[in-house]
Amino acid sequence: MSKSQVKPRKISATSTPQVISRHPASLLSVNDLSLDDVGSILRTASTLESEDALKRMKHLFKRRVSLLFYESSTRTRTSFELAAKQLGADTVLVSALSSSIEKGESLKDTGITLRALGAECIILRHPASGAPYLLSQVTGLPILNAGDGMHEHPSQALLDLRTILTHLHGPKAAPVSETTLKGVTITICGDIFHSRVARSNMLLLPRLGARVLLSGPQPLLPETAASAGPGIEIERDFDKALQQSQVVMMLRIQAERLAGLNLDLDEYKLRYQANTTRMAAQAGDALVLHPGPIIRGLEITSEVADGPQSAIAEQVRNGVAIRMALLVRALTSKSSSNAASKGKRK
Ligand code: NCD
Numbered sequence: 001m002s003k004s005q006v007k008p009r010k011i012s013a014t015s016t017p018q019v020i021s022r023h024p025a026s027l028l029s030v031n032d033l034s035l036d037d038v039g040s041i042l043r044t045a046s047t048l049e050s051e052d053a054l055k056r057m058k059h060l061f062k063r064r065v066s067l068l069f070y071e072s073s074t075r076t077r078t079s080f081e082l083a084a085k086q087l088g089a090d091t092v093l094v095s096a097l098s099s100s101i102e103k104g105e106s107l108k109d110t111g112i113t114l115r116a117l118g119a120e121c122i123i124l125r126h127p128a129s130g131a132p133y134l135l136s137q138v139t140g141l142p143i144l145n146a147g148d149g150m151h152e153h154p155s156q157a158l159l160d161l162r163t164i165l166t167h168l169h170g171p172k173a174a175p176v177s178e179t180t181l182k183g184v185t186i187t188i189c190g191d192i193f194h195s196r197v198a199r200s201n202m203l204l205l206p207r208l209g210a211r212v213l214l215s216g217p218q219p220l221l222p223e224t225a226a227s228a229g230p231g232i233e234i235e236r237d238f239d240k241a242l243q244q245s246q247v248v249m250m251l252r253i254q255a256e257r258l259a260g261l262n263l264d265l266d267e268y269k270l271r272y273q274a275n276t277t278r279m280a281a282q283a284g285d286a287l288v289l290h291p292g293p294i295i296r297g298l299e300i301t302s303e304v305a306d307g308p309q310s311a312i313a314e315q316v317r318n319g320v321a322i323r324m325a326l327l328v329r330a331l332t333s334k335s336s337s338n339a340a341s342k343g344k345r346k
Helices: 035-050 053-057 075-086 107-116 131-139 154-169 196-208 238-243 265-272 276-282 312-332 334-345
Strands: 064-069 090-095 121-126 143-148 185-189 211-215 232-234 247-250 287-289
Touching (some): 035 154, 035 312, 053 075, 064 075, 075 090, 075 121, 075 143, 075 312, 107 121, 121 131, 131 143, 154 196, 154 247, 154 287, 185 238, 211 238, 238 276, 287 312
Parallel strands (some): 064 121, 121 143
């Protein structure tokens, strides 16, 4: 099937769905955050991480957090849940297969039901781009986007940023500015077209001064670098991209979103796989990231994924700290309690 027949959403930095009203402490897109907000989230993550367990429990003691997952998830769901629990919150998981969603209940009704049951914050993963905007409007609650279709995955971009900054500047959360990543080239390689992780990173990293190179087969890339947003360049030759990079982010081919597109996987591995020979020859010192799930032996080999250049396990650990900071922001910012009670009165 040709690319024109697939017709997925265009990757563009400006096509965020229209919003009528939204809770100010929601996180639907990385564009909701100023650089000061990003810096403050990173600092809060570090503070919370270093607190002792009992002190941490007091931040959101007995607050009610719902996890509403319409798509499968391991890392994101578990780390949001662990983050909420470490802060003392009560969590409820609603997943598509075990709830009335399976009987056809709409997202709107599910959201209203969760709010009626006392949810104060909803973490949503949904296959439709823009779904968190709808949930935000109908509930008035703070919504944390845990991945919406091919749109965004903002908490993943923040945890990726934390991982990158820790490696480049050390563990102390440094202030974030337009030049924090100046001189740093980051290659994102693989199925960029279908990836909400890539999209959130493409929106966030250039704002801190990073140069972002996209590499992969033509059908899995945005049509032009300009359509992908400012600060983005396309370098189809992965070896050339690696030679210039301090960080490389490998992505899974999203088989569930390929819509009949057939890729020659042997050719793919030849040109785009992160393996020891390629990494040693082109980017022996680069930091290797992957949001998971990893398809070992396809986009990355086990030797690289588990090797000294890999920060994949750190990404997972950073997910808990970043999500703790997002939950505290969502549930304790001043506007949070006002909007939540307004939402309940509706
Ligand atoms: C990704 C996702 O679900 O968007 N994983 C994640 O949340 N860490 C990437 C993927 O599914 O390939």
